[in-house]
Amino acid sequence: ATNRTFTMIKPDAVADGNIGGILKMIEEAGFKIIAMKYTRLTNELAGKFYEVHKERPFYGELVEYMSSGPIVAAILEKDNAVEDFRTLIGATNPADAAEGTIRKIYAKSIGENAVHGSDSDENAAIEGNFYFSMSERF
Numbered sequence: 001a002t003n004r005t006f007t008m009i010k011p012d013a014v015a016d017g018n019i020g021g022i023l024k025m026i027e028e029a030g031f032k033i034i035a036m037k038y039t040r041l042t043n044e045l046a047g048k049f050y051e052v053h054k055e056r057p058f059y060g061e062l063v064e065y066m067s068s069g070p071i072v073a074a075i076l077e078k079d080n081a082v083e084d085f086r087t088l089i090g091a092t093n094p095a096d097a098a099e100g101t102i103r104k105i106y107a108k109s110i111g112e113n114a115v116h117g118s119d120s121d122e123n124a125a126i127e128g129n130f131y132f133s134m135s136e137r138f
């Protein structure tokens with residue numbers, strides 16, 4: 001069924017000038033952009049967004065990094081969106097990511113890994129709602 005996922009192009013990829021390259025891969029893979037914004041998280045908002053990871057050893061580093069510069073947040077629509085988007089981006093650690101995936105091409109490390117993709121329909125909705133109001137979705 002057609003459904004939605006949520007993505008962020010992370011600070012490292014934005015700083016490296018890879019917004020266009022990554023959006024091109026996303027559109028060529030058949031995802032439709034439903035909502036999009038160029039923005040920057042404060043430390044507090046990054047902490048909220050990643051609250052599910054707050055017990056993890058890398059939480060502090062993750063929050064610091066995600067608030068270190070601008071990002072692009074977007075809601076994407078496609079058949080089987082969550083799963084297909086995770087296939088398109090590849091493994092969290094670029095060293096394990098398949099050839100041709102976004103992280104294989106653009107990610108630097110497990111932390112600075114270029115893009116985020118929701119891991120479930122439920123989280124896609126929560127994450128999309130975190131950034132976008134009703135009037136910002138098309």
Ligand code: CMP
Pocket residue numbers: 053058061062092110111112113115116117
């Ligand atoms: P993301 O899919 O956005 O969701 C959680 C993020 O935590 C993940 O991408 C990585 O960027 C980050 N992360 C996961 N594991 C580690 C790790 N071992 N060290 C640093 N960052 C990590």
